[in-house]
Amino acid sequence: MTDWTGVRERVLALALAPGSDKVFGAMGHAFALDAPMTASEVADLEAWTGVELPDDYRLFLLHVGAGGAGPAYGVFPVRQEDAGRWRWIGDAPEEVEPSxxxxxxxxxxxxxxxxxxxxxxxxxxxxxxxxxLDAALEVWEERLAEVQYDPRFTAGALCLCDEGCGLTVWLVVTGPERGRMWRDPRSDGMELHPLRNADGSPLDFAAWYLGWLTAAEAACGLVPDTGHAGLGQPA
Incomplete structure (x- = not known):
């Protein structure tokens, strides 16, 4: 389990670092973070979704923020609407349905x-x-989209990040892949696939997020305290 202590402060500090605007996606999220969620809010979110969130992501919500700055164009913030429904806010078309x-x-x-x-x-x-020909191609493209974007293929996963050009990143919350990150390049004609560490092992939420943070700091010439448990791979 990852120690997220100090991570929020590190992310927010990047907003003032020289050259931080050159980090990919920074013009969108500006290294801003939503406020962390309370334990009762996370419990209500889990009750609404009907799933227990992976530990690293739950602790991120509690200690870093409900979303905001992160890899590519950031982590979609999760917010509660007036009717009590929770929603992840982002540019990706996927809407999370509890069922x-x-x-x-x-x-x-x-x-x-x-x-x-x-x-x-x-x-x-x-x-x-x-x-x-154009009419036939239009019908064919609609059939292909229905197959490629069948919501059953991403059931049990949460769309968390927009990489641009229709590419997204998902966090799996059920089954054997629970807690792992998957990339969705279907807009480029490729299939969903798991993200992996350099050694080939599955990439979890903490390694995905902290890897981005370390790379962003390096790009800005910042040297984090490498003795801290929450700075690299999950502890």
């Missing part, structure tokens, strides 16, 4: 299903009229 978040994470999409649709792409040679 889907509590389901078992299937480990990504079914590549065979997408392969079948890809093989059926309309060929220009089969059409004499360009308008007919």
């Amino acid at each position: 889907e978040l509590a389901e078992l994470f299937p480990g990504g999409a079914d590549p065979a299903a997408a392969t079948r649709i890809l093989a059926e792409q309309p060929s220009p040679e089969a059409f004499d009229d360009l308008a007919d």
Whole structure:
């Protein structure tokens, strides 16, 4: 379990560091963080979602912030709306539904299903009229999107980060992959896949976030206290 002590202060300090605006995504989040959540708020969030959040992410919410500055364009903040519904706020189109978040994470999409649709792409040679080809391609693209973006493929996972150009990063909250980070490059025609450390081991939320923080500090010429348990890999 990671010690998050001092991490919030380190992130906020980057806003004043020379050159911090050159860190990718900084123009979006400006190294700002939402306030940390209370224990009762986290408990209510878990009751609403029907899942127990991975330890590292729960402690991040309690000691660092409900979201804000982080890898790429930041960690989507989670906030409670007037009706008591919790919502992760971001530019990604995915909306978290409690019924889907509590389901078992299937480990990504079914590549065979997408392969079948890809093989059926309309060929220009089969059409004499360009308008007919465009209409056929539009129908085909809709079918492909329905297969590639079937919400069942990301059930049990939480969309936490926008990397730009439709690329997102997810935290798995159920099943054998619980606590691990997955990347979603479906907008580039690739499949969901797990993120990994340099040694090939699965990347968890703490390593993902703290790795970004250490790299951002290095880019700004800051040298963190490497003796602190919360500065590198999870303790």
